Amino acid sequence: MGRNFFKFGAVSMALGLAVVLAAGFGGLSSNLNPLSITPAQAHGDVAPQPVDTTGIDPLGKEWKATNPYRGKDNKNFKKAVEIGAGGYNQNCARCHGLEAKSGGLAPDLRFLETDEDGDEWYVMRVREGMTQNGITKMPKFEGILSQEALWAIRTYIDSLPEDD
């Protein structure tokens, strides 16, 4: 009896902790449904990871329409690719695959157009995420990752070869 009670207590404590974690996470962004990401969090590496964007130009509040770090001549380019690689691996790779080679869970991002249309589509998706029939297929990153981090990730993805 005492033993069972102890077991039950441990389980409910663990559940309580999970709820607190999920609630804390959801608090970062009111529209993000914490329940939809909780199962994946069990794998350990999936809570959104902050991205340190020191070394690339700050962009302010207003979202840019096009990638401000694009192009090898851009003074931010090299650093943006480096920052974007880390940001991508920690926040996107679990769904979109390492080096953006999709394992089938989510679209292969290497094929996104690298022009302004591609930028527009990219920004819309990463800011809003994607929810279908009440299920969050992709979490929104607005308010979770900075504009600088998200453009750095875009720069990294653009720098990848489309084939191999």
Ligand code: HEC
């Ligand atoms: C939980 C899984 C998941 C995570 C994490 C995730 N995505 Fe997605 N992403 C998806 C799915 C699923 C779609 C397809 C949505 C649809 O049906 O339009 C998608 C679509 C996209 C698209 C549109 C692609 C296209 O071809 O239409 C972009 C761009 C994108 N994601 C970027 C990102 C970036 C950048 C990150 C990391 C900051 C990220 N995603 C993290 C699951 C995820």
